Amino acid sequence: MWKLVYLCFGIFNVATxxxxxxxxxxxxxxxxxxxxxxxxxxxxILDLHYDFYGYFGEGFQWLGLxxxxxxxPSISVLFLNLYPLESNKRKK
Structure with a gap:
């Protein structure tokens, strides 16, 4: 399962x-x-302090980092780069 996650992350980074x-x-x-x-x-805070979730297990994981x-970073740059800044409010 985690290989698919990193494949998606790789696609996001290549697209960025x-x-x-x-x-x-x-x-x-x-x-x-x-x-x-x-x-x-x-x-x-959510994983280590409150134990709400972890990417692949409990506690700190290098794969999670x-x-x-x-x-x-890649998703935020994609979002801001493709945001329709000059469009009307409805399209935003």
Whole structure:
């Protein structure tokens, strides 16, 4: 199951690098840093402190940290890059 998860993360990262960028480098780095730190903070609190969930098991996992590293920055850059900023409110 986890191989399929990382395959999807790889596809997201490839798509992030291949699409034409509307964002400048500073926006990409700031977005990636915020998404990574937010993901790590929330997952540490919910998984390690409250034991609500874990990616692949209870407690800290290196594969879970890799998943955060691959998932959050690429999805946030894709979202912001493809967001219809100049469109009307209904399309947004």
């Amino acid at each position: 690098f291949l699409i034409p960028k509307k964002l400048n480098k500073l926006e990409i780095y700031a977005t990636s840093f915020f998404a990574f730190t937010y993901g790590v903070t929330v997952d540490m 890799l998943a955060i590293f691959l998932y959050f």
